[in-house]
Amino acid sequence: MSVRPAHPYEVLLERHPGNPILTAAMWPYPAHTVFNAGATRLADGTTLLLCRVEDRRGHSHLCAARSPNGIDGWVIDATPTLRPDVEHFPEELWGIEDPRITYVDELGKYAVAYTAYSKGGPGVALALTEDFRTFERYGLVMQPDDKDAALLPRRIDGSFALIHRPMTDSGAHVWISYSPDLRNWGGHKLMLQARKGAWWDANKVGLSPPLIETERGWLMLYHGVRHTAAGCLYRIGLALFDLEYPDRCIARGDSWMFGPEEPYERGGDVGNVTFPCGTTVGADGDTLYVYYGAADTSIALAIGSIRAMLRWLEERNSEA
Ligand code: BMA
Numbered sequence: 001m002s003v004r005p006a007h008p009y010e011v012l013l014e015r016h017p018g019n020p021i022l023t024a025a026m027w028p029y030p031a032h033t034v035f036n037a038g039a040t041r042l043a044d045g046t047t048l049l050l051c052r053v054e055d056r057r058g059h060s061h062l063c064a065a066r067s068p069n070g071i072d073g074w075v076i077d078a079t080p081t082l083r084p085d086v087e088h089f090p091e092e093l094w095g096i097e098d099p100r101i102t103y104v105d106e107l108g109k110y111a112v113a114y115t116a117y118s119k120g121g122p123g124v125a126l127a128l129t130e131d132f133r134t135f136e137r138y139g140l141v142m143q144p145d146d147k148d149a150a151l152l153p154r155r156i157d158g159s160f161a162l163i164h165r166p167m168t169d170s171g172a173h174v175w176i177s178y179s180p181d182l183r184n185w186g187g188h189k190l191m192l193q194a195r196k197g198a199w200w201d202a203n204k205v206g207l208s209p210p211l212i213e214t215e216r217g218w219l220m221l222y223h224g225v226r227h228t229a230a231g232c233l234y235r236i237g238l239a240l241f242d243l244e245y246p247d248r249c250i251a252r253g254d255s256w257m258f259g260p261e262e263p264y265e266r267g268g269d270v271g272n273v274t275f276p277c278g279t280t281v282g283a284d285g286d287t288l289y290v291y292y293g294a295a296d297t298s299i300a301l302a303i304g305s306i307r308a309m310l311r312w313l314e315e316r317n318s319e320a
Contacts, residue, residue, distance in 0.1 A: 012304050038100050062112075063077050091120075099113070126162075145167035156244065172203070192252070213243070224236075265294045
């Protein structure tokens with residue numbers, strides 16, 4: 001049942017009427033669920049989604065789906081695109097999850113940051129690729145417990161920058177770390193904290209898709225988690241960070257701007273979850289295609305405007 005309020009909030013992301021756009025039923029090999037996909041637009045205009053595919057063991061791998069318009073006509077790799085490589089990376093024993101893709105101009109390659117699920121918990125792993133067919137793996141770059149990571153597309157003051165979400169005794173907050181070579185990481189700084197008390201993002205926050213560079217700053221779509229008596233609610237909020245000092249938060253919205261409403265978001269393996277891991281930007285430089293996992297079961301698409309999000313952030317800026 002979907003109950004619509006009489007006075008709806010401003011809609012910043014419109015769901016595509018064809019949602020969910022990708023489901024396990026479309027997979028060319030046995031798959032339990034497909035969700036939480038990284039996204040990019042290739043040089044020829046093709047949209048590529050690197051989808052998290054979960055099998056009946058409960059373990060995940062990644063599989064590429066390509067479409068000319070980013071909406072339908074998906075061509076899905078016939079076999080897994082990136083599987084756990086347990087022989088060389090035992091940290092991937094229980095699967096690899098939630099990829100975020102960043103094109104790094106300097107390298108002429110895509111960087112894929114993903115969660116490697118080890119016996120010691122989930123950590124952040126990195127791989128580079130030119131074509132999403134062969135991958136150069138860097139292994140674990142952030143030890144457990146850590147996830148929700150993405151690289152920035154360019155160096156900041158001479159260093160690569162990785163956003164990630166370590167779990168500490170003081171909570172689940174977003175951090176940024178720096179590296180000269182993508183292997184050695186330091187200069188850690190806290191970027192965004194989970195709020196406290198009754199806020200919608202009080203219990204956990206994490207980066208959702210990679211940051212989007214705008215003239216006003218780095219735009220972050222982040223997930224905020226609220227623990228309720230009925231389980232967790234995963235919703236999406238907005239924050240803006242300084243272009244040269246990305247740990248400096250310029251603005252943070254007071255409310256979530258997108259969250260579970262439709263039946264395919266409310267129900268599934270993990271109900272009440274909207275979890276974007278990738279976006280693409282339209283040819284106008286403003287239209288944002290947000291690909292999100294719905295209820296840890298399928299992949300859905302919502303479309304918005306970057307300008308409208310920046311305007312909303314100005315109006316709804318609140319305590320960080
Ligand atoms: C998070 C991640 C996501 C998942 C979400 C909801 O912690 O593990 O992969 O979609 O929980 O289950």
